[in-house]
Amino acid sequence: xxxxxxxxxxxxxxxxxxxxxxxxxxxxxxxxxxxxxxxxxxxxxxxxxxxxxxxxxxxxxxxxxxxxxxxxxxxxxxxxxxxxxxxxxxxxxxxxxxxxxxxxxxxxxxxxxxxxxxxxxxxxxxxxxxxxxxxxxxxxxxxxxxxxxxxxxxxxxxxxxxxxxxxxxxxxxxxxxxxxxxxxxxxxxxxxxxxxxxxxxxxxxxxxxxxxxxxxxxxxxxxxxxxxxxxxxxxxxxxxxxxxxxxxxxxxxxxxxxxxxxxxxxxxxxxxxxxxxxxxxxxxxxxxxxxxxxxxxx
Amino acid sequence: xxxxxxxxxxxxxxxxxxxxxxxxxxxxxxxxxxxxxxxxxxxxxxxxxxxxxxxxxxxxxxxxxxxxxxxxxxxxxxxxxxxxxxxxxxxxxxxxxxxxxxxxxxxxxxxxxxxxxxxxxxxxxxxxxxxxxxxxxxxxxxxxxxxxxxxxxxxxxxxxxxxxxxxxxxxxxxxxxxxxxxxxxxxxxxxxxxxxxxxxxxxxxxxxxxxxxxxxxxxxxxxxxxxxxxxxxxxxxxxxxxxxxxxxxxxxxxxxxxxxxxxxxxxxxxxxxxx
Numbered sequence: 001x002x003x004x005x006x007x008x009x010x011x012x013x014x015x016x017x018x019x020x021x022x023x024x025x026x027x028x029x030x031x032x033x034x035x036x037x038x039x040x041x042x043x044x045x046x047x048x049x050x051x052x053x054x055x056x057x058x059x060x061x062x063x064x065x066x067x068x069x070x071x072x073x074x075x076x077x078x079x080x081x082x083x084x085x086x087x088x089x090x091x092x093x094x095x096x097x098x099x100x101x102x103x104x105x106x107x108x109x110x111x112x113x114x115x116x117x118x119x120x121x122x123x124x125x126x127x128x129x130x131x132x133x134x135x136x137x138x139x140x141x142x143x144x145x146x147x148x149x150x151x152x153x154x155x156x157x158x159x160x161x162x163x164x165x166x167x168x169x170x171x172x173x174x175x176x177x178x179x180x181x182x183x184x185x186x187x188x189x190x191x192x193x194x195x196x197x198x199x200x201x202x203x204x205x206x207x208x209x210x211x212x213x214x215x216x217x218x219x220x221x222x223x224x225x226x227x228x229x230x231x232x233x234x235x236x237x238x239x240x241x242x243x244x245x246x247x248x249x250x251x252x253x254x255x256x257x258x259x260x261x262x263x264x265x266x267x268x269x270x271x272x273x274x275x276x277x278x279x280x281x282x283x284x285x286x287x288x289x290x291x292x293x294x295x296x297x298x
Numbered sequence: 299x300x301x302x303x304x305x306x307x308x309x310x311x312x313x314x315x316x317x318x319x320x321x322x323x324x325x326x327x328x329x330x331x332x333x334x335x336x337x338x339x340x341x342x343x344x345x346x347x348x349x350x351x352x353x354x355x356x357x358x359x360x361x362x363x364x365x366x367x368x369x370x371x372x373x374x375x376x377x378x379x380x381x382x383x384x385x386x387x388x389x390x391x392x393x394x395x396x397x398x399x400x401x402x403x404x405x406x407x408x409x410x411x412x413x414x415x416x417x418x419x420x421x422x423x424x425x426x427x428x429x430x431x432x433x434x435x436x437x438x439x440x441x442x443x444x445x446x447x448x449x450x451x452x453x454x455x456x457x458x459x460x461x462x463x464x465x466x467x468x469x470x471x472x473x474x475x476x477x478x479x480x481x482x483x484x485x486x487x488x489x490x491x492x493x494x495x496x497x498x499x500x501x502x503x504x505x506x507x508x509x510x511x512x513x514x515x516x517x518x519x520x521x522x523x524x525x526x527x528x529x530x531x532x533x534x535x536x537x538x539x540x541x542x543x544x545x546x547x548x549x550x551x552x553x554x555x556x557x558x559x560x561x562x563x564x565x566x567x568x569x570x571x572x573x
Contacts, residue, residue, distance in 0.1 A: 184411035188471070190372060192424045192478070193401030202423070207414045296414040296458035 054278055058271030066272050071238050071254065077265055081273050083240045084249040087155065088277075090241065091234060091250060092223050094159025095166050100216055103170030107212075110171070111178035112204060124175070130168035138164040139229035147233055155241060155248040158234030162226060166219040173215020177208040214292040221284035225277060227252035251277045308536075309338050311560070313529075313549035318345045320512045321366055321403070321482055322383040328361055331375040334539075335361050339546035341531050343482060348504055348513040350527030350552065352520055354572065357533040358544025359516040360408075363484050366514060367403035368396035384481075401428060404480035408487045410467035412459030412474070417451050420459040420470055424478040437477055444510070445473035446503050465496020472503065476511065483507065485515045489522065501526050520568060523552060530555040532564045 020026060065080050072079030106123070114120050142161040147153055181204050189199045205212075227250075235247040236257060251273050258270035321343035328336040336358035343349050343366070351359040361370065368389060370376040381388045389399045401424075412420050421438045430437070442448040447469040451462070459470055468488055475483060485504070489497040504513055504526050517523050523530050531549040535542050548555060548564045559565045566572060 182411070184407060184409055185413055187369070187372075187407060188411040188413065188474075189423075191367065191369060191400055191405035191407070192427060192474070193397050193399075194427060195397050198427065202427075203413060294414060296416070296460055 051278065054271065054275040058268070058273075058275035061268045061272035062275060066269065067276070070240060071249075071258070071269070072265060073238070075263065075265075079265070079269065081249070081251065081254050081269060081276075083237065084251045084254040084273065085276065087158075087234065087237070087241060087249040088224055088251045088280075090244070091155055091158040091162055091230070091248065092220055094155065094244075095162035095223050096216070096220055098160065098163035099166035099170050099219065103167050103216075103219075104174050104212065106167075106171045107174030107178060108200065111175045112200060124172075127168040127171050130164075131172065133165070133168075134228075135165055135226055136228035136231075138162075139232035142229065143232035150245070152245060153233060153235035153247040155234055155244045155246070158230045158248060158250065161229035161233045162223040165226060165229060166223050169219040169222065170216055173218070174208070174212045177211025177215065178204055180211060181207045210292050210294045214288045217284050217288035217291065221281045221288070224284065225252060225281050227256055231256075251280075308545070308547075310340070310546040310548055312340060313342065313531075315342045315344050315529075317347065319343065320345045320384070321514070322381075323362070323366060324380045324382070325362065325365065325378075326380040327377075328358070328365060328370075328379070329375075329377040330373065333541055334543045336533075336544045337536070339531075339533065339544075341546060341549060343512055343514050344529060345512050346508050346510075347528040348508050348515055348526050350523040350530040351514070351516045351533060352518075352523050352530060352567070353533035353544065353547075354535055354567070355518075356542050356544070357535045359533055360486050361544070362533070363486050363514055363516050364405075366482070366484055367400045367405055369400070369405065371396050401478060402480055403482045403484060404475040404478070406468070406472050406475050406483065406485045406488045409491050410464055410471050412462070412467050412470050414458065414460055416456045417459050417462070417470060418455040421473050421477045424474060428478060430478075441473040441477035442470075444476055444507070445469045446499060446506070447473060463496070465492045465499060468492060468496065468500055469503065472500070472507075476507070479510075481512065483511045483513045485513060487516050487518055490518060497522075520556075520570075524556055527552045532559075532561075532567060534563050534567075 021030075065078060067080060067085065068082040069078065069080030070083050071081060106127075110120050110124055110127075138161050142157050142164065146157040146160060150157070185203055185207060186199055189203045194202065230250050230253050234250060234253070236253045237247045237249045241248050255270045255273050255277070258266040258273070261267065319342040323339075323341045323343065325336055325339045325341070327334060327338075339362065341349070341351075341362065351362065353359050364370045365378055366382060366389075370378070378390055380390070382390060384399075384403070387394065389396075389403075413423060415423070418438055421441050422434055425434055425437055439448065442451060447466060450466055451457075451470070459467065462470060468491075472483075472488070488504075489500050492500065501522060504515065507513055508528075515523075515527060517526075528551065529549065530552040532547045532555060533544050534547040536545050537543075548559060548561045550560075555564060556568050559568060
């Protein structure tokens with residue numbers, strides 16, 4: 001009798017590929033995902049509650065009168081903060097005129113002309129330190145340099161104080177944007193017979209422009225909301241500005257002044273001015289995102 | 299056959315060009331700081347021919363090529379010892395402005411590098427740079443046609459140059475380089491980042507381009523050299539003096555280099571025994 005061993009094919013067990021919700025990794029995964037969602041929502045609560053509060057408290061007072069009239073005195077009713085809106089725009093404008101050209105030229109030096117020298121390393125470090133500079137000190141500094149020497153609070157002084165704060169932001173953002181321009185693009189330009197000036201003007205600046213503009217606009221948004229540096233430099237005024245060399249109103253100082261007053265009318269105006277300021281800053285931020293998109297993307 | 303060719307004393311047999319020479323490169327030494335990158339290489343670039351440069355990694359092919367339009371001047375520690383005659387002018391002469399040199403000796407790089415502008419502006423860039431007075435559009439169209447990319451882009455000249463595929467970008471860069479009608483076109487491994495189909499298109503293009511221009515081509519791909527180059531220079535690496543110094547081993551007609559090389563090193567390299 002011959003032994004016939006029947007060889008059965010080996011049974012292969014395929015692993016299940018279905019999702020097992022009770023697997024330890026699946027549980028960890030869903031818990032962590034939930035936590036991250038929860039924390040993200042929590043983090044956005046302050047922003048949305050601030051905006052909600054501003055709209056509910058200040059929204060009702062926003063009308064043509066509030067946007068154009070000058071501030072009321074004491075027990076007066078009505079009035080507005082048109083002069084403060086103008087003042088904020090003028091001072092931010094002065095600050096931009098000073099800080100944008102200087103910032104971009106400084107960025108050019110840091111990013112392109114001399115990126116590795118000692119001077120550059122030190123300047124870049126100082127610019128970073130300046131971004132964290134307490135804004136009130138910018139005010140005190142300009143107070144000592146301009147207000148005392150000219151003998152008056154002025155829109156000039158306010159603009160210069162804001163420029164001091166904008167300069168490092170503009171410089172560092174523009175430097176970063178210019179650094180992002182790939183070396184091979186610069187090589188291509190040099191290879192076509194560009195001088196260094198032509199490489200900068202025709203390749204580096206146009207290519208880095210969206211990034212540079214983003215930095216500039218964010219700096220403008222930041223400056224529009226500043227109050228501390230204006231306290232010592234532009235002070236405040238209850239009237240429309242007649243010239244640059246006189247105390248000038250601004251939205252942030254108006255909010256500061258009016259919110260502490262014992263009159264309901266002024267407090268309402270402070271809320272309305274806050275809403276205007278937030279909308280302004282938000283607008284600049286959105287603008288920064290829009291221009292930040294390059295026209296010629298890959 | 300000699301095996302002396304990988305020692306420090308070896309100097310390649312002089313290649314006798316058969317036609318007119320547009321760039322006569324006599325390189326004695328090229329240094330980056332104290333590092334000697336290339337030594338003793340005489341590589342004439344002939345008119346209306348494709349001159350290929352092959353050799354193992356680090357043999358200085360790209361360095362040699364980038365010396366021909368003074369691109370290496372952008373590297374601070376670069377030092378060139380020798381002469382490159384271009385129409386009886388030494389481009390390394392004291393009074394020569396490297397910016398001007400680069401307008402006559404164009405370059406196509408390893409990675410396609412269009413500017414972030416429209417396709418049209420990319421090609422017109424060089425013309426505007428030189429203050430070209432004339433029919434700009436005609437020149438742009440002609441360059442795009444010569445670079446064999448006209449059919450791909452004729453309907454979207456306003457689109458971004460960066461929106462094209464890799465092969466199209468490289469042909470756009472070639473169009474940009476030839477729009478200003480340079481004398482010599484230096485191509486530094488122009489196909490190394492391209493897929494086989496794009497590579498083939500660019501190779502065919504190079505063969506057509508030599509009708510109008512003289513081409514110097516660095517390639518890592520020996521088959522490419524056999525397909526495209528009329529004359530081939532093989533560079534080796536000399537490690538006898540500590541560093542890795544590149545030098546010319548042999549230069550001759552491409553067919554001769556690949557079928558009957560005179561140097562053992564060349565033979566080993568073209569057979570694929572080392573790379």
